[in-house]
Amino acid sequence: MAGKAQRNKPQRAPKVHRAVVTRTVDDFEAAFWPDERPVDNAVVMTMGALHEGHAALIRAARKQVGQEGRVAVTVFVNPLQFGPAEDLERYPRSLDEDVKLAEENGADVVFAPSVDEVYPNGRPQVRLSAGPMGERFEGATRPGHFDGVLTVVAKLLHITDPDFAFFGEKDAQQLAIIQRMVADLDFDVEVVGVPTAREEDGLARSSRNRYLSADEREQALALSKALFAGRDAAAQGPKAVREAASAVLDAAEGINLDYLALVDPHDFSEAADDFQGAAVLAVAATVGSTRLIDNVHVICR
Incomplete structure (x- = not known):
């Protein structure tokens, strides 16, 4: 039988992983590489309003880099990829909930910059072009959308400098275009697609x-x-x-x-x-x- 002292021994609370929230490039770099660059690191780029689909990306990133690696999640609603009649202002923003989900699924750092931080000189006059791949289907319905996507993805890849970048397969055309950009322009990163997360009834999470x-x-x-x-x-x-x-x-x-x-x-x-x-x-x-x-x-x- 256990003794009294053992029975009354206080239970330690489980260790809770905390993600550092950063708003500037300098703060991100200080948080993501506090001492030296880890062996492997990964980024998951999002526009916020995170759900189980994003959680799957973060978990996949953590699995890829291991516990010794680093995982960053970017939360940025990119105005360049919204057309004049699209829902930029309507797009949901829920940073507190996003940070909680990112923490629970293994993120070390959340980078949630302002528009001015990402585009300090105003909307960029020089942007990447998605070329013919960006003019079909989604690109035909949303002209210029993929140019905006590639421009911000390229900027965030430069800022985060990851070994791996994870994107969902639900945005299949976007994933294909990003993979082609990385190959055509010699970005030193591996782009990893993660299968679409679905509700029990089959609806794709969005x-x-x-x-x-x-x-x-x-x-x-x-x-x-x-x-x-x-x-x-x-x-x-x-x-x-x-x-x-x-x-x-x-x-x-x-x-x-x-x-x-x-x-x-x-x-x-x-x-x-x-x-x-x-x-x-x-x-x-x-x-x-x-x-x-x-x-x-x-x-x-």
């Missing part, structure tokens, strides 16, 4: 899901159902993939379709009917007033 009413959320399920139907038809070739996905969307209510496309993941060009191999089936649509995107990987035979 910061914009919070804008959906209950009825709209139910309608939005048609997007993932269409993608899964297309994926299931992949053994019959690209034409069957498109037809199966289109059939689901055609029967759905409340879906204002922007595009449904089967693309080559390397350059996001349309896959021909005789295409074989790995492809991405991507969809974009407006449900209510909320624009959603989603995609799945398929293997065409």
